[in-house]
Amino acid sequence: MRIFVTGASGWIGSALVPDLIEAGHQVVGLARSDASAAALTSAGADVVRGTVDDLDVLRAAADASDGVIHLAFKHDLAFSGGFQEAAEADRRAVDAFGDVLAGTDRPFVLASGLAGFAPGQLATERDMPVTEGSPVVIRAATAAAVLAFASRGVRSSVVRLSPTCHGDGDKGFMATLVAIARAKGVSGYIGDGANRWPAVHRLDAARLFRLAAEKAPAGSVLHGVAEEGVTIRDIAEVIGRHLDVPVTSVAPEAAAEHFTWLSGFLGLDVAASSTLTRELLDWEPVQPGLLADLDKGHYFHSPATTG
Incomplete structure (x- = not known):
C-alpha cells in the first residue's frame, strides 16, 4: 500500500516509517521543516511539505494514497497552554481525511490516548472514557468521529496509546x-x-499502527499497551x-x-x-x-x- 503518514518524523512516526517500508509499503510523510523532510527522505519515504493546518495538502495526499495513519498533534502548543486550539486543529484535519476517504474502504488510523477512565478500572478496548468536565473531551469526540467513519465506508481504527511510549x-x-x-x-x-x-515501547507501538493499517476491521478500538x-x-x-x-x-x-x-x-x-x-x-x-x-x-x- 501507499500510506500517507502525518507526524512521520516524530517519536513514533520515525519508528513506523522504516517498519512500513520493511513490510513492503510505500510511505509518504508529511514534513513541516527541511530537517523533517531530510529525515524522511533518508529513511526511504516520499515527502509532502505542509502542516496539519494545510487542509488542502492533507486532502490531496490522502486522495493519492491507499491509506492514512494520522500521528501528528500540536504537542508543543498543547503543553504551553493551547490544548484546546491544538485539539481543534486535529479535529479539522481528521474531518478533512474523512471526507476524502469516505466510500473507499481505505484504512484510516488515528493516534489517540488512554485518559478519562475511572480510577482503579482496568480499561479495555470496549470501554469508553468518561470525559464530562475533562480537557480531553474534544479529543475523545475526535476519536468517536473516526470510529463513525466506518459507517461512511472507511476502514477506520483508533489506537489508544499508553501515556508512556518509551525508548x-x-x-x-x-x-x-x-x-x-x-x-x-x-x-x-x-x-x-x-x-x-x-506503558509500551515505541517500536512495539509502531508495529501496532502498521498492523492496524493492514488489517484492523472498520470501527476498531485498539490499545497500544504492553504493560x-x-x-x-x-x-x-x-x-x-x-x-x-x-x-x-x-x-x-x-x-x-x-x-x-x-x-x-x-x-x-x-x-x-x-x-x-x-x-x-x-x-x-x-x-x-x-x-x-x-x-x-x-x-x-x-x-x-x-x-
Missing part, C-alpha cells in the same frame, strides 16, 4: 521526570505513588537509583509546584488491557518493559530539559 531518545514524560528529579535533587511521586500508568500498569513509585525508585538521589513522596497540594505541567498527568491512575487488540491483530509486544528500559540507562546519559 532510547524519548523526550516525553519519562525524560521530564528524570530532568525534574535531577533538578530537584529528589525523585518524587505523588501521595503513596500507587497510581499506575500503562497494563506500572506504579509511579516504582518508576521513581528506578530514577532515584540511577541518579543517586532520595525517593520521596510529594504531597498532592505541592505537586503542581514540584512537577509543574506534569503534575496533572502524574497523579492519574490509568490501567489498561490490550488483550482484545492482541487477539484481533496477532500483536505481541517484544521490546523491554518500562522499568527494564529505564534500567538500561539511556534516560540518564545527559541532562534533559523539563520543557
Whole structure:
C-alpha cells in the first residue's frame, strides 16, 4: 500500500516509517521543516511539505494514497497552554481525511490516548472514557468521529496509546521526570505513588499502527499497551537509583509546584488491557518493559530539559 503518514518524523512516526517500508509499503510523510523532510527522505519515504493546518495538502495526499495513519498533534502548543486550539486543529484535519476517504474502504488510523477512565478500572478496548468536565473531551469526540467513519465506508481504527511510549531518545514524560528529579535533587511521586500508568515501547507501538493499517476491521478500538500498569513509585525508585538521589513522596497540594505541567498527568491512575487488540491483530509486544528500559540507562546519559 501507499500510506500517507502525518507526524512521520516524530517519536513514533520515525519508528513506523522504516517498519512500513520493511513490510513492503510505500510511505509518504508529511514534513513541516527541511530537517523533517531530510529525515524522511533518508529513511526511504516520499515527502509532502505542509502542516496539519494545510487542509488542502492533507486532502490531496490522502486522495493519492491507499491509506492514512494520522500521528501528528500540536504537542508543543498543547503543553504551553493551547490544548484546546491544538485539539481543534486535529479535529479539522481528521474531518478533512474523512471526507476524502469516505466510500473507499481505505484504512484510516488515528493516534489517540488512554485518559478519562475511572480510577482503579482496568480499561479495555470496549470501554469508553468518561470525559464530562475533562480537557480531553474534544479529543475523545475526535476519536468517536473516526470510529463513525466506518459507517461512511472507511476502514477506520483508533489506537489508544499508553501515556508512556518509551525508548532510547524519548523526550516525553519519562525524560521530564528524570530532568525534574535531577533538578530537584529528589525523585518524587505523588501521595503513596500507587497510581499506575500503562506503558509500551515505541517500536512495539509502531508495529501496532502498521498492523492496524493492514488489517484492523472498520470501527476498531485498539490499545497500544504492553504493560497494563506500572506504579509511579516504582518508576521513581528506578530514577532515584540511577541518579543517586532520595525517593520521596510529594504531597498532592505541592505537586503542581514540584512537577509543574506534569503534575496533572502524574497523579492519574490509568490501567489498561490490550488483550482484545492482541487477539484481533496477532500483536505481541517484544521490546523491554518500562522499568527494564529505564534500567538500561539511556534516560540518564545527559541532562534533559523539563520543557
